[in-house]
Amino acid sequence: MSRIVVSDIVKDWGGTRAVDRIGFVAEAGRLLVLLGPSGCGKSTTLRLIAGLEEATAGRIEIGGRDVTRLPPAERRIAMVFQSYALFPHLSVAENIVFGLRVRRVDAAERARRLKRVAELVGLAGLLERKPAQLSGGQRQRVALGRAIIAEAPVCLMDEPLSNLDAQLRHEMRSEIRALQRRIGMTMIYVTHDQTEAMTMADHVILMREGRIEQQGTPEDLYTRPASAFAARFLGTPPMNLIALDSVRPHLPPVASEGALLLGVRPERVTLVASGVPALVEAVEYLGADTVIQCRIADQPFAARVPGHAPVGVGDRVALAWDAAEQHLFRKDGGARVESAPPERTGKRPAANAR
Amino acid sequence: MKSFRPAIHGWLLLLPAAAFLALFTHYPAVATFWHSFFSTPKGNRPARFVGLMQYETMLDDPIFWIALGNNLVFAAATIPLSIVLAIVMALWVNEKIAGRGLLRLAYFTPTMLPMIAVANIWLFFYTPDYGLLDQIRGLFGLPAWNWLGSRDTALMCLIVVTVWKEAGFFMIFYLAALQQIPPDLGEAASIEGAGRWYFFRRVTFPLLMPTTLFVLINAVINAFRLVDHVVVMTRGGPDNTTSLLLFYIYEVGFKFWDIGYAASLTMVLLAVLGLVACLQFFYLDRRIHYQ
Numbered sequence: 001m002s003r004i005v006v007s008d009i010v011k012d013w014g015g016t017r018a019v020d021r022i023g024f025v026a027e028a029g030r031l032l033v034l035l036g037p038s039g040c041g042k043s044t045t046l047r048l049i050a051g052l053e054e055a056t057a058g059r060i061e062i063g064g065r066d067v068t069r070l071p072p073a074e075r076r077i078a079m080v081f082q083s084y085a086l087f088p089h090l091s092v093a094e095n096i097v098f099g100l101r102v103r104r105v106d107a108a109e110r111a112r113r114l115k116r117v118a119e120l121v122g123l124a125g126l127l128e129r130k131p132a133q134l135s136g137g138q139r140q141r142v143a144l145g146r147a148i149i150a151e152a153p154v155c156l157m158d159e160p161l162s163n164l165d166a167q168l169r170h171e172m173r174s175e176i177r178a179l180q181r182r183i184g185m186t187m188i189y190v191t192h193d194q195t196e197a198m199t200m201a202d203h204v205i206l207m208r209e210g211r212i213e214q215q216g217t218p219e220d221l222y223t224r225p226a227s228a229f230a231a232r233f234l235g236t237p238p239m240n241l242i243a244l245d246s247v248r249p250h251l252p253p254v255a256s257e258g259a260l261l262l263g264v265r266p267e268r269v270t271l272v273a274s275g276v277p278a279l280v281e282a283v284e285y286l287g288a289d290t291v292i293q294c295r296i297a298d299q300p301f302a303a304r305v306p307g308h309a310p311v312g313v314g315d316r317v318a319l320a321w322d323a324a325e326q327h328l329f330r331k332d333g334g335a336r337v338e339s340a341p342p343e344r345t346g347k348r349p350a351a352n353a354r
Numbered sequence: 355m356k357s358f359r360p361a362i363h364g365w366l367l368l369l370p371a372a373a374f375l376a377l378f379t380h381y382p383a384v385a386t387f388w389h390s391f392f393s394t395p396k397g398n399r400p401a402r403f404v405g406l407m408q409y410e411t412m413l414d415d416p417i418f419w420i421a422l423g424n425n426l427v428f429a430a431a432t433i434p435l436s437i438v439l440a441i442v443m444a445l446w447v448n449e450k451i452a453g454r455g456l457l458r459l460a461y462f463t464p465t466m467l468p469m470i471a472v473a474n475i476w477l478f479f480y481t482p483d484y485g486l487l488d489q490i491r492g493l494f495g496l497p498a499w500n501w502l503g504s505r506d507t508a509l510m511c512l513i514v515v516t517v518w519k520e521a522g523f524f525m526i527f528y529l530a531a532l533q534q535i536p537p538d539l540g541e542a543a544s545i546e547g548a549g550r551w552y553f554f555r556r557v558t559f560p561l562l563m564p565t566t567l568f569v570l571i572n573a574v575i576n577a578f579r580l581v582d583h584v585v586v587m588t589r590g591g592p593d594n595t596t597s598l599l600l601f602y603i604y605e606v607g608f609k610f611w612d613i614g615y616a617a618s619l620t621m622v623l624l625a626v627l628g629l630v631a632c633l634q635f636f637y638l639d640r641r642i643h644y645q
Binding site: 051052071072074077078083089098099102103146150 | 536538539541542543544545546547548552556557560561643
């Protein structure tokens with residue numbers, strides 16, 4: 001019912017184009033993440049949907065209604081800001097019911113909703129405090145409470161967790177997700193943190209320089225990155241990308257035209273007796289696994305192997321990976337090149353299998 | 355011994371400023387208080403202790419009451435007017451508009467001008483027949499009016515000049531305070547559907563309160579210590595309608611040379627200002643949110 005449809009929106013700032021003909025659909029009741037590095041236009045896109053900025057061109061629909069030229073208040077949305085945007089002189093309770101007072105909701109109804117929301121976001125004992133007397137996590141909850149008390153079908157979040165420490169961020173991540181599911185609102189969530197995108201999203205839109213680089217489920221993006229950029233953006237450590245030609249002699253034949261990059265996820269790489277030769281540069285033992293930073297033909301290459309790896313800095317090791325785990329990208333522009341998993345026999349594979 | 359050294363250091367550093375403050379502010383204040391209980395020395399008659407006689411004289415002095423009344427009217431008009439105007443101007447020049455820098459400068463210009471220059475400019479505006487105001491009146495066929503020479507308009511004319519001069523000065527403080535308010539508060543409110551007036555009433559104005567208190571104290575002090583404009587523009591006339599407290603003190607002290615009476619009048623002025631300052635600090639301060 002409150003599906004959000006964004007079609008071909010453009011936002012120009014003076015001479016520069018911040019958002020360049022972006023279109024996507026946020027399904028009702030789902031959580032959509034706009035992901036990307038800073039300056040990619042994700043926050044601008046969110047602000048366009050909120051109505052805080054006016055689109056240069058394009059169309060935005062919320063719940064089947066064209067809201068492109070409507071002011072924010074008429075779009076039936078709630079929003080959580082990166083800074084929380086709490087009113088410093090008002091108590092927690094007054095901050096939360098601010099919007100209800102604006103809309104002249106009567107006192108009894110206000111109190112009833114406030115009580116419910118305060119319990120939902122865990123602020124019941126803190127309603128008389130001022131924002132300055134709260135911790136970062138509690139302020140975040142106030143902002144959340146203010147967003148959900150309006151019972152707007154759509155909630156927009158602009159990097160809501162970036163001011164919290166790692167532990168709290170982890171907690172709030174699952175809390176926000178649970179809340180979104182329970183209330184069933186449509187949420188668009190902006191972040192530059194790929195972990196937030198992977199763990200929370202139903203649908204991820206990866207943006208770069210004002211355009212959509214790739215969109216799909218977190219799994220889609222992770223297992224089939226559409227470009228070298230997408231491959232590097234998701235995953236820790238990110239996907240290894242090396243010149244195909246530098247390892248070609250050690251691999252089964254790969255069909256290719258032009259200069260290509262070979263991509264392999266570090267966790268798909270294994271240490272073997274004979275394979276692609278590599279020089280160990282650093283070893284990071286993380287407990288559950290070990291990240292071995294190597295060099296292959298002078299290009300960085302990481303391997304993430306389970307448990308403790310018996311290698312030291314300066315060792316020469318041999319690495320291998322399943323041919324099905326390798327991705328090919330054009331060196332020029334980074335676009336994905338489809339290739340069938342080559343067979344051991346060395347037969348030329350057919351293009352565009354899979 | 356060692357622990358005394360930073361303290362001695364500190365006192366020595368403060369000493370020059372403290373000495374001058376004591377010499378030109380604290381000693382005169384105490385001396386004035388002391389003199390207000392003595393008669394004015396004249397010729398071969400030295401000052402003698404008269405107790406509260408000067409204050410009793412004051413109670414029977416019609417000019418004192420007129421000056422006090424004028425000053426209250428003057429304060430009651432200039433303070434709210436200049437504050438409201440300052441807020442409105444600050445809100446306006448805080449917006450993203452073309453020529454914002456020029457507009458800010460224009461609003462601040464009256465503050466930079468010397469008091470006497472301001473008074474002279476306005477003296478020209480108010481001049482009967484060929485002054486700016488009368489020339490405009492002339493366009494509509496209205497007769498000339500002696501703005502400063504008329505009992506009905508003289509005080510109002512002074513009020514206008516003062517508001518004109520003070521509003522720009524106060525605007526600077528409001529502008530600084532407005533720029534401290536994060537813009538996302540406005541955005542959050544606009545998403546909740548708050549209109550501009552609602553947002554101003556519930557968010558901007560409360561957040562400006564610390565500035566308002568500061569400006570209010572300044573405005574009150576300015577309202578009671580104004581003398582330059584009166585001297586240049588009206589000299590208290592016509593018929594004492596523009597005589598303000600400080601101007602009356604000046605006249606009594608330096609024209610009539612009644613030092614003792616001037617001292618007691620000064621004490622009344624100080625008491626009024628002290629009272630107002632206390633009220634503002636102890637009453638308003640508690641109701642203000644400081645960030």
